[in-house]
Amino acid sequence: MADILMVLISTTLILMIYTILYRENPAFRFGEHLLVGATVGHAIVYGVFQVRDLAWRKLQTGILTGDLVGIAYIIPIILGVLIYFQFSSKYRYISRVSIALMLAVGLSLSIRGLMSVNVIGQIKGAVNPITNIEGLVYMIGVICVLLYFVYEKRASDIVGPLPKIGRYLLMLTMGAYFANSIMGRLSIVIGTLNELLVAPAWYLIPVALLIVVADAMIRRKSV
């Protein structure tokens, strides 16, 4: 019984969201606010479980066994609480210390990783013996696109038309994003339709259509 109810609820919600294709309306707004409430609630629940598993438990074992590393977990817990001072305009500066630690770890970890993977890794990937046409095209091509992203005046004058070629090569890359965005979004719609086009879900489709047509009729008369 419970899963019939779930199918009815989820199908109704899917159809309510699809009404935006007709126009923005109360049904769509209801579904949207439902989602924001659910996802934010989920994040809070998860935050509580994480603090318990990643810090509170370690602090307790640390205190019991006297292990310094465990006891030191009091520091991130305090910093975690301080971050909520962001909401008081008077004491906001207090929350900055927690953000500073997170930023320091985040930025330095990405600098460590990106300089090795994106910069050195991609340069090594581009450095190949030019044995055929493709090799030549790839080498010149990556230089042209790099030069497109160089903005200093004199440097741009020296390199002449190369950045223009770079921009056209970028169009190929943007074409790849264009084609893949379409395939990606279609896969999501296919996933939703897989659930919608099966009994008992699709019985609700005519109901939704009737409501939309009725609404369109009423609105056309009143205009």
Place this chain on the structure above:
Amino acid sequence: MSSVWRNVTSAILFLVSLIILVEYVWVDATLQRLTTDFNNWAVVIGAFTLGLGGYSIIVRHWRMIVKRRTLWPYSVVLLVTLFTFIATGLITGSVTSPQYNWIYSAIVMPISSTLYGMNAFFIASASYRAFRARSWEAAVLLVAAIFLMLKNAPIGGVISPILPSIGTIIWDIAGATGMRAILIGIGIGTLALGLRVIIGQEKTPLGGAD
């Protein structure tokens, strides 16, 4: 008092970053210990920030209800759902308990997948009305995109095997030139932004320059 705290903040930002960056190239037990601890502490603070968004949304929508702003009934819907999820999660003790799983699959799954897929419809109508080969650049993009679409969809190969092969050539050129340069650009851009934040020249990520 606040100016002392501000110096402490910039000192932490600079020192912690320096330690983690040096640890990448220098073998040293204390450096490694400190990096692991800072790393795990950042994970804990990350867990606390999950609640930050929640706090501001609860306050904003509560104010909308109290002041009877337009659309306030939707704020009631939002807050009721929010507290239902929190209550179910905390009472059942885990997010894969049957009850939590039920409300999650009934509400979050259908709405978010429909919303995320919605763009397929908007792209379809824009394909007819807005995607024009206004310039040579846009023409190159559209032609490349069409060949790549025929590579992505099995129908392309069925119509004629040349189509996917042209698509693959375009895909390889795009991957080896444009993508590579964009990745290098992101690497350098992150270093530039990172340095400016670490030395305190760029304040925005810290929440404004006041």
Place this chain on the structure above:
Amino acid sequence: MSWKELLSRNYKQVIYLCLFVSLAIPLMRPIGLPVPVDKTTQDVYDRIQALQPGDVAVLGSNIGAAIYAEVYPQYIAILEHLLRKPDVKILLVDHGTEGPIFTQKALKEVNAFTRKTYGEDFVHLGFIAGGEAAVAGLSRDIKALLDVDYEGNNLEDLPMMDDVNGANDFTIVIDFTASADSQFWLNQAYAPYGTEVAFGLTAVKVPDAYAYYTAGQIFGIIESLKGAAQYEVLIGRPGIAVKGMDAQSLAHLLYIGLIFLGNVLFFTQRGRRG
């Protein structure tokens, strides 16, 4: 108001209806177009097929409701393939708050708990917040970061975890995501420890990853529903992904037609006005 006027005023709704129909028909009456296998998918299949007993496969997942349709079918297909490999250890970790929900759902769907023993053959660590710091912590020293697994059992009591403690023990890592955690595995596992990494991605993330693939930094990519369909064919278990590919084909033709028609109208009008 004539039909023509009604159609041109509501052209958007007409196009939306065409797209809906072009997707719905093949889903209900599959055409069965052949699904050619890309090299990026074949590489992942071959690498898993070559796994030896005792190897450790790590599955990272940031699957959420938004990317479920594109990435979850890949996750199921690869999990099924790994379970068929004798004595290969599987470590499951999540990078998003919604991850565990789908990891548990997948484990039940391929009935992993009956085919293998939890704690010896596979362990689910659950979600660890903190983004790149979490992946760095996992790669460096799991036990320093975590005390318990997803269900709350102590890591010490799980026999498998005795000889799995960091990236040096990971044979391969496959991350199923559409967000930055794929980059985190490259930065924190591949760069420092040389761990073999592959990705299962949404279509829109594939162009970014392809440069890593040609540079040899990742050993394969499963590309959206298309990759899932190909993997289902490779392991001889055609399922929901293969059916979806027919709908993709018809819809792609609709888009190309619309772009073509739109531009023809644009140039003819401009011709008249120009």
Place this chain on the structure above:
Amino acid sequence: MFKVGTLSWLTLTVVFSFFLLIFLYLSSKKIYIPQIREHPGVGAIIEALGRATEMGRPVSFSPGTSDLYSTKYAGDTAAALTILGYTAREAVKKGSKFIVGIAPPTVLPVAEEIVRTAYLMEGKPEEYIEEETVQFFSPNQWGFATSYIGMMHREQVAANFLFGGHAAEAMVIAESGATVGAMQVAGSTNVYQLPFFLVACDYTLIGEDEFAAAAYLSPDPVQKGTIFGQDIAKLICALLIVLGALLSTAGIDVISKLLSK
């Protein structure tokens, strides 16, 4: 002692950081302010504004739907606000009606301040109408898109600008702009939105173009210094690639060996 295999990382990071910090310092002390080339995107903005004045129809601008402090698009929104300042002044100079649509609450006060000063600097403070020139639509993605499109149709705008962090709603806005017949200029670093902007708008600034245009237009010398520091790092990468490819064709793969050290 040094970790094996990180020597190339250390050298490149130190060299790049040296250039980035030096030009940051030199430009902030106004010792050397690099010259940034005029970006074609800026030319497109001027052309669009000229067209709006000819047709006597208003101009609309959106600085993006992402927050001022969102780590992912903070840079985007900041660049968008610099371009907003410039576009507002040019629009007022040319005497066309200027409308700004805002979604994120944190951006509203900043945008109002920028546009109000623009009107002041052009000597027409009375033309700036409170709540009218800069309109706050809704913090929610689809609520904002619907109201912004409504405004574009009501005002029959002749030029539309979309800068800063946009998501899927940008697709619907760009399409409505095309149906209204507006000349559209957009900019974004979000590679998933860029392809659609490129084919739906008349000119689009790709990724770092947006920062370069902001640096070109902004009086703050430090932005020019940062851009130049990154230029040098990119030129070094380009040099390494060319040298490496040529040498390895001749059979000497010293560059890739050095990079793996």
